[in-house]
Each structure stands twice: as structure tokens, then as C-alpha cells.
Amino acid sequence: MAHNTPPVYVSNTRQLQCFLSLKKSEQLRLCVEITEKKDDSSDVEASEEEASEEEASEEDASEEDASEEDASEEDASEEEALEEEALEVESIENGSYDGCSLEDEQDEIENDCFSNVEIHDVAGEDEIDDNFSTYGESPIEEDEDSPTLPSKKRYQNFLMSESKGNLEVLKLEMSSLDLAVGQRYLTKKHLKRRLKLFTVRHQFDFDVEISNLTTYVVKCWVDGCTWRVRASTEGLSPQFYIRIYDSDHACSVTERSNRSRNATPDILGELYKNFLGDVGPAVRPESVGIAITKQFGVKMEYWKSHRTLKCAREIDEGTPECGFELLPSYLYMIRRANPNTVTRLQIDELGRFMYVFLAFGASVNGFPFMRKVVVVDGTFLNGKYKGTLLTALAQNGNFQIFPIAFAVVDTENDDSWNWFFTQLKVLIPDQEGLAIISDRHNSIGKAITNVYPLAARGICTYHLYKNILGRYKGKDVFRLVKKAARCFRMSDFDMIFEEIEALNPDLHGYLERADVRLWTRVYFPGERYNLMTTNIAESMNRALSHARGLNIVRILESIRVMMTRWFAERRVDARSQSTTLTRGVEKLLQGRVSASRDWTVQRIDDHHTEVKYGAAGESLNVVNLVERKCTCRRFDVEKIPCVHAIAAAEERNVSRISLCSPYYKSTYLASAYAESVMPVDSALPVPDNVANVQCFPPFIRQQPGRPKENRMKSALEVALANKRPRKEHICSRCSQSGHNARTCPT
Template sequence: MAHDTPPVYVSNTRQLQGFLSLKKIERLRLCVEITENRASEKSKTLLSFGSEAEASVVESRDENYSGSYDGCSLEKKQEDNENDCSNGASSYDDNFSSYGESPTDDEDSPMLPPKKRYQNFSMSGSKGNLEVLSLVMSSIDIAVGQRYNSIDDLERRLKLLTVRYKFDFDVETSTPTSYVVKCWVDGCLWRVRASTLGESKAFVVRIYNSKHTCSCTERSNRSRQATPYILGMLYKNFLGDVGPAVRPTIVGIAITKQFGIKMDYWKSHRTLKFTREIDEGTPECGFESLPSYLYMIRRANPSTVTRLQIDELGRFIYVFLAFGASVNGFPYMRKVVVVDGTFLNGKYKGTLLTALAQDGNFQIFPIAFAVVDTENDDSWHWFFTQLKLLIPDDEGLAIISDRHNSIGKAIKNVYLLAARGICTYHLYKNILGQYKGKEAFRLVKKAARCFRMSDFTAIFEEIEAIHPALHGYLQRADVRLWTRVHFPGERYNLMTTNIVESMNRALSHARGLNIVRILESIRVMMTRWFAEWREDARSQPTTLTRGVEKLLHGRVTAARELTVERIDDHHTEVKYGSSIESLNVVNLVERKCTCRRFEREKLPCVHAIAAAEYNNVCRISLCSPYYNSEYLVSAYAESIMPADEAQPIPEIVEDQPCLPPDIRQQPGRPKKNRMKYALEVALQNKRPRKEHTCFRCRKSGHNAKTCQM
């Protein structure tokens, strides 16, 4: 019989002998508890079944039965039972609280049925799982005398029965004390009747007519009781995985082949949804366990900052999370913070706000995350208020974002001293959608990246001559926000919010999970990143980071072709050949060059490298300390630890209310992809650039001038 077969209450020895005869048909495990009612001098026997084990009878008071079992004999091995089996109930079975449960004293005992053992199988969909599924499904049945703790347990067993025998039933009576179902085909005698036992809420099967008198062609025409929840349980435990790559069509095909149930797309979709909720937890459970999760994260990671805001009814509003490793590592980053938001596609929607930086090796450095209802004035103001606790307001701080009005208002109200810049990529998308002309679009990109004021002025005047409307739009966008030359602070090489888009891409698989699983996915990702980048930082042999070394390698090669002349003790003239137009003046003491690249990037430009070599100055000393490998090691010095669930949680934390937000679920299938702008569509449809090959050797990576042939 199945692992989770409920206990059966036997009132006489004839029924007991009938159940013992099952030993001839199936290999089962039998656990018998006999209690004596002294008032009426009647006995009651409790039988609990399990499969794939030998039978074991604890004690029997039926003197007429002379059979024996492998574990304990009923008559001939009575003396052995005194050593192995105690009087009354076995010590292994003292505290059965529900059907199919093993006692807490000895859960691993091979003589006892484990609780819902089928839930512990892997989800690989292997042949072994299908064999176990066939074994479990073939042994599911109903018997008179079975006891179920609730009507839900009984309904679940009946629905599994319909999947096994491919039929359906209608509920004839459903009251707090009685439950009657019958076959849905009129005139069929298949019937189950169960009722409560005394004042208990448990239901006991009283009548079970197992024979169908209808045709199989009629009763198999409907499978209404094969609900997505029941099919989801079976799919998760036996048929396949429930990862983000699984699609409803795959689930429908697997269930149809295994159980013969016709699955349309929406039933497959709901089955996959329930399966994932069984595996990952429901959205409501995520909000309920959110306070406990934040407490465990703070306890496992010192210096971690978490904030949870709820309304007067205990409903969720905002949550903020910044790991201690990020808080203590940010001082070794350049003071540029990139913020953005991305939508969540779970049941309660919401928006994930992120604040990131970039380390000296040009890698993403996560700082803080928040889940809010949507991107509006209140949510962004709250987010920046929490972020200010970690990153104080400073004139040297720069915040990069898109052109969202709420972000601009929040930065203006919270970060009064910081400089704000907008993402040039978002600006390009707006221009491409509103204005035409490839030449003007190329000039806008060139103007945004200029280092010198004279170059910007010339390009901006050219834009005005070609497209006056575009020139007016760029002026209204405020040149201090989108141009490098007019930016009041230091934004280094960060002109876009691409690092945030990359983070959103990395978390795309988690955006449909419940809120705790979203935060845990962030924690797992950051734990892996910090561990890998810590080892990578320690393994870098050079003084500067690997990314900076790669960047400067090309500049060092180009600097050898420049002509250098000394002007005075601090200034050096650098030019290409005899051309006056390429002349630049470098001041190594103040770390400035007339090209302005040295000053903006805090890395030596090609002219500074040539001047440093001419004046015998160490070129590494010209780089900002943020690009040193020592800073990189210090940034990732701390680890991000998982929550220790073994530690007790205070009652005040467990009792803290956190209900789901009150929202209206939109009809239809949830949208998981946003609408793409014209620039994104154009880039996707753009043909890949042809790789250049040398015409001498026909190999790529070099040209004929540098060919070794």
C-alpha cells in the first residue's frame, strides 16, 4: 500500500485477519496498536500500513490466529516479543498525531512508515522516479475504517484515486460531520461515505463501494477532480524539474503521457504555477516570513542594514536590504552610484530598486536593494533616505540614473550636495524615437562624450545647424546632466546605467518568486560574486587591477609614437609628429592634461604616459588609488553569509505582522517582458560586423602591416 495510507480502525478479529491477508498480495509493513476498553471489555486495533518493508506486529490478543510474520510471531514467538515488543502500544508508536507520520523519538527506524516519503525524491524525472510513481499510484486505494484528520485530507486522497483509475466524482453531501461522493455517471454504484468520529474533526470511511457499474468510456470522459494542485504535486515529486526554463507545454506533455489526462495550455500553466509554489512557497508565505528572514540575515552578517515598512493594518509597503560586506566595501569604490528600478512579475507585482557601484576592475559592486510598490515620488524618496544612512551626502558623490522625474525629485530633496547625471543611452532612445537623422544622432553621442569644452561647443553648434528642434530638446534636457564636459562632479567612465541593466538581467529568473526568495536569490548571487572576486583580487600580481592594465596597455603602445618636449619643471608639451593641432600640455604634478581625459578618468591619458616616460616618473603613481589591487582586495574582504535557520528567532520577531499588499490581480497571463524601444529593436536586427582578416595569411586578429609572414 502507499506510504501515506491512513490508519484503519478495526473493531473485530475478522476484519484484522482480512487486513493481514494483504501480506499474500503486497509487500507491506504493519504496525498494530491495541487498546483495551475496560468498561465495555472491548478492544480497538489501529493499523498503519507502509510499503517496501517486512511486516511487524507489535502485539496481538487474538488467540485464534496462529499465523506468523517476519518481524514478530503472533503465537509461536510470544517470548521473543517480550524482548522486542512492549505490552500495549510499541514505544515507537506512542505519539502518532496524524496518519502516515513517524514518531519523533525514532524517525529513522526502518520498521516505521516515513511521513510522505514520496516528497523527498529528486525531481530529475529519471526512470527510477517513474518506477516509484507507478508503485505509489498502483497502491493508492480507499478502505472502510480509514481515518483522515480533515476533510481536505480525504478529498486529496480521493482526487489521487481519480488520477489512478481515470474517472471523476461528484460531491453528494458535504457537511461538517458527513461527506458523501459518488461517480459522476448517473446510475453508477461507486460511492464513498465518511463521517466524523464522535466530537473529533477527523473523518472515518464508513462505506466504500469500489466497483464501477458504468462503462469506462463514460467515466473517463471527465477529469475535473484532477486539479492543477494534485497534478502539480505529482509532477514535482516524480516527473520533472520546476526551474525557470520549464514551460507549461512541457508540463502538459509529461502529465498526459504519464496519467492519460488531457491538458490544455491554461491547465498546464496553473499546474506549473502550483508546482512552483509547492517548491518555492506561496507569495503570502513570503511576506509572512519576511521579518524573520531579515532578522536572520542581520544576525549572520554584521553591519547589515534592513528596513521593513508596513501600514497601520500590517500590510507590506517597502523593504530595504544592504549587506554589511557592501557597506564596508563601498569606501574603496569610486564615488559614483548608479540607481534604477525593474518590475517584478509575481502575484503582487512591485518594483525592485537597486543601487550599484563599479570597482577598480570595472566589475559590478552591489550596494543596496529595495522592493517597493512602484516607481513614484514616495518610493524613491524612501529609498534614498535609507541609502543616505550608508552613503552620506557629499560634494564628491555622483548619482547616475535615467530621466525618471521621481528620481530627480528624490535626489534633489535627499542628496543636496551630490551631483546628478542621466544615462546617455536612455537619452539616445528618446532621440531616436522622436527625431530622425543618423547624422544628428551620431553628433549627439559625440557631444556627450567630449572631454574639452571647445570640442563640445563646435559639435553643439553643428547640431543646431542641422536639426534646430533636436538642439532645443537637448538644451531642455540640461547639458549638465548628460554631457561629460558640463557635469559638475566626477562620473569617471560611467556615462550609462548599463551596470544596473546587467544586474537586472542577472536577477531576471527571480523576479517572479515570492519576496523572500527574491532577497535570497540576491544573497546567493552576491555570496558567489564576493567569493569569486575576492580570490581573483588576491591572485592579481600587478599593482593596478587587471582591467586597468588592459586599458593602459593600448595607451602605452600609442604613447611611443608621440613627441615630447619639456616646458618647465611641471609642464610638458606632447604632440603627434610636427602637427600643431595635436599639441597637448601635461602637468604631472596636478595630474592634468589639456585633453581633459587625464583629469576626468583619473587615469593617465596617452599624453601623460608619454610625458611621464620622458620625465622618468612612475606611471602607476599617476593612477587614482581606487584602481589599485589593494583597494580591490579590501573591497571584497568580507563574506556574505547565509541565514542560520538553526538559531532560535525571538517571539517578537516571529509575531511581527507582515501581510501582502492589497492589490487587484489583473486578468490573463502575467506579462514578463517589457516593451522594447526602437533603438533596442534596431540593435537586435543589426547585422553582425564582418570580422577583418589579413589578406596575406587570411587570418583574423591582425592586418597586413603587422603580419608576421
């Protein structure tokens, strides 16, 4: 194969055999892991070895007998074939085909072994801001859904039994596509689909001679060829039986393979899914086209490969329309499996989907152990019906993402955000101690004002920086804006803000119009802690990026799978932490404890302590351990002891652990993840009043061209990506790094 052929995920033995067959004409390199179940008993193995020597002479005779039996079965009468197929009525009632060939040996081989080849998609690292997200990482097990880590797990499929509206999938064993006299098909439509699959696989085409309600006759498209199939019904039954099958071709293989009208995307999609490879989010249309061309000899253009991959994914995951139809039943099953779960489904007067809201009971019961800062954001969906995924998140005491609620709406506007916050208010009541962080979307600001009038709103400083970088020039001024936003003391902010006004009056006016109460620490009216950006929301969007093209039920199920894994892993991790404070806070305090030894401490009174640096006291701060305050205001904002508070606590023999907020304790972390996120139990029936609720897809206007899967990068992201790394200093004497000429050991 071509040296630039993309990697393909091989998921079963049939796909592996198809690729190995290419070794006859192509140079192939495969990386395959095969697992075969064996008996551990040594006595059984020894007996099998002895038996294999005795039966070696009998294998040839058994193969000859099997070939004779196959020939006799193909020449059997119609009555005998129908009697044999009558035993398979049970499989027809389950919706599967019983028109199968006699390749039993291949089926046994497929049941004995399987192969797996994993493809890892490595994600890029995001800039770390004030969120301290790296402090909470476990040294043994890391969060697999973080955008800074590679994705190592394939997407799990969601199955719902006895659900209506599922995509009509041809359920047949692809290893037995051969035709035979006596095969039975439920309708003529099923027979036609089997013939198309058969002809595309064997690289030829057919013409239809007769097609009516009772008879269907096809022949090879080449004139004079003897290949022919005749099928007809029996009595009043709509089932078709193959009466005549001439399997031999009288035409040349080069002539009959010149036409492939039946190689449509839906047929190729099913062949690709069952024979060639995976249909996961990492698969690209180019790899699908190359694999189909090599195996079936069909010329594939890009758009045909794209449609083929789309059809294969719909067979595996269900159509977008199927997702909306299953949505009421899925929400009911989620509520039944997870107590205290809140779900809302909004449909219009025509029964068409508008909004859906989902908050798992584990998140509802775990939020009281979180700091009262909620980060909200929205990201676009790239499925057929588009839409926007809204998220509400918090950050736990270990500086990890804690999901609260999710919603799917049509777009980000006043109505959708107002509806989302109205549903969120059921879980998180409006109160003065609550802070909501978001971007500068006008609809978010209006909705917070209407639904959460008592809460304090803050904007993401990262989005503010992007706007400044696109409108104003000057690196020095840009650095001053970042320093002003992160200042803890009012005097420091006023000094930097005056400097910004002197350098760029227009930028100063823009920052004032943006409202300093929204983007600065010092003027923020509520408790913002360390959350200055919406980075945790962007990380969540990245973790769910693989599901944004799925139907709506698959999106919600992907969220459920992710949260089930997160709660299980973090529950074990929280219980394993032996310290009183969380791992993230312990790691943060480690550096502050070391730095606190360089400070000089002097008592003022029973509550106040003077802490200064150096003999001259160029940096002097006053700490009040009773009120947990410091003049640097870092202790006041973060609720974690600053360097000065640690030095004062050590001098007064006060426990530094007692100075931290209880939200940073390991017991709070374990309580937050005490409950589990359970999957749906598809074995339990859905009530008729729920199953009969109709939810139709919304009206959309499909844009021309291929949907965009990646958003356009902002000016700040482009600038950071093109930023040249700082040159490492080397010694002028020995040309080594880590020291200079004055301290050179040579």
C-alpha cells in the same frame, strides 16, 4: 511524444519512472544523468558478487512471500491496522501524512539513485559602452549573473523553520498514493485531497454518497461500478480512518476515464511537481500541459496549464501572502547573521506593506573602497502584488558591479524615491564628491535635490539616445550627439554642438533643455569617471529577472544568494591577482602602452611635458604628472593615465602605476570583498516581538489577462536589433578577406 515537446527537468526517480512508462505507447528520447553511490572496497564488491549467485534462487521465493504478506496486510482487521499506524504519530505531529500504501520496494529504489537533467537559458549580449565591463573578466572563471553570459545555476529555495503562515502543503510520498484499509487522515479535508490525487492519477472520477462530520463515502461515478471507499471518525477525534475499500472496478476503463472533474489546477499542480518535472522559471505552461496530458490523460488548455504551473510553484515556493507574513522575521534573521546590515520595513496604519529596504553589511563596509559614483534604477516586479525593485549600485576598480542597497516599493513616484534615498543616506552621506547617475525620471531628480543637495546628478546617455531616436530623424545628427556626450575637451564639444545646431535646430534646443550638465562629460560638475550610462543597473535587473515573479521574501533571498556567490568568488579572484592594479585596468593600459611608443616627448619644465604625434605635430598635448592632468582631459576624468601621460611617464622614468587612482589597486578590490554575505540561520529562534509583527499584503487591482514578463522594447533597441552587419571586404583577385588587391600575396 511530439517532436516539438519542450524539454522537461527530471529531478527524481519517480518522475523518471513516469516518463519511462510512456515507452509502452510513445517514442521517447531522454537525456538522463544517474548517480549511484557504491562501496569503493573491492573485497566488498567481490563478496557481494558471490552472495548474489547464491541468493539468486531465493529471490523468487522472497517475492512470493512479500506478495502474500501484502495480501495479508490488506485483509487485516481494523484493530491491527490502527496499532501499526499508532507508531507513526510522530510524523503526523510534524504535519505530514501517514496514510501510505505498502510500496516499500519503490521507496528503496528512490533512495538509491536520482537523475538530473539541466536546462541552460542563454541570454543575449548587451551593447558595451564606456563601462569597461569586459576588462575585469577573469580568464578562468566568469560571472554567471552577468546578462552577457548563460545562466547555469538553478534557483535555490529558501526554507524557514517554525515560521507562521506557510502554505498548507500536502506532505505525502507521491509514490504511495494507493488507498488501504486503516489509513488515517487528520481531517476530512485531507482525505478528500488524497482521494482527488488518487483518482486523477488513475484517470477516473468519483461521486460522493455520504458526507457529514463523522462519515465520508465515495464511489465510482459510473453506475453499477463496485469501486467504493468508506471512511469515518472514531470517538470525538476529527481524524478519519478508511474502514472499507473496494479497489476493483466493474466498469470499462474507456467509460470511467470520460470524466475528470477532480483534475483542478491545484491537484494537477501537485501531481506535476512530484511526478513529472521542474517548476523553475524556465518551465513554460505548454510543456506542463503536454506532460500532464501524456501521463494522466487530462485535456489541458493553455490557461489551465498556466494555473497548474502557478499552483505548483506556490507549493514549492510559497504564496505571495506568505512572503509578506514572513518578512519581519526574515529581516531580523538577516540582521542577526550579517552585522552592520541595514533593513527598514515601512507599513501603513492598517499593517499593510508599503516599502522595504535592505543593505547587507558586507556592502556597507565595502563601499568606502569604491569610486563615489552611485547608479540607481528601478525595475518592475511581475508577481501577484506587482511592485518595483529599486537598486543602488557602484562599480569596483575591476569594472564589475558592486551592489549597495535594494528596496521594494509600490511604484516609482515622489514618495517612494524620496523614502529610498532617505534610507540610502544612512549608508552614503551627502557630500560634494558624490555623483548619482540615473535615468530622466522626474521623481528621481526631485528626491536627489531634497535628500542629496550636495551630490552631482547625471543622466544616462543611453536613455537620452532613445528619446532622440524616437523624436528626431537623421543618422548623422544622432552620431554627433553621441560624440558630443563623450567629449573630454570643451573645444571639441563646442564645435560638435554648433554643428548639431546647424543641422537640426530643434534637436539642439532639446539638448539644451535637457541640461548639458547632466548628460555631457565636459560640463558635469562632479567626478563621473567612465560611467556614462546605467548599464550596470540594467545588468543587475537582468541577473535578477528570474526572481521578479516570486514572493517578496524569495526576492530578497535571491538577492542574498547572488551576493553570497559574488562576494565569495570575487574575494578569491582579487586575492589571486598578482599585479598592483586590477586585471581590468591592466588590460585597459595594455593597449595604451603600445600606442604610447608612437608619440614624441619633449620636456617643458620640472612638471610639464609636451607630447605630440608625428613629425608635424598635428596632435599636441601637455601633461602634468604632478597634478595628474593632461590637456586631452581623459587622464583628469578617468583617473587612469592616458596615452600621453604614459609616454611622458616613460620619458621621465616615473612609475605609471603611481599615476592611477588607489581605487584601481588590487588591495582596494580585496578590501571591498573582505566580508562575507551570510545566509540566515533558521535553527535559531525568532523573538516573539518580531514573529508577532503583522505585515499584510498591499491593496492591488489585478489587471485582466496574463501578466507581461518582458518589457516593450524601445525604438533604439529595435533599430539596433535590425541593424545590418557591415559587409566584410574581400580581395578582388583571390576573393579572400583580410587584404585588398594591392597587397594581395598572389
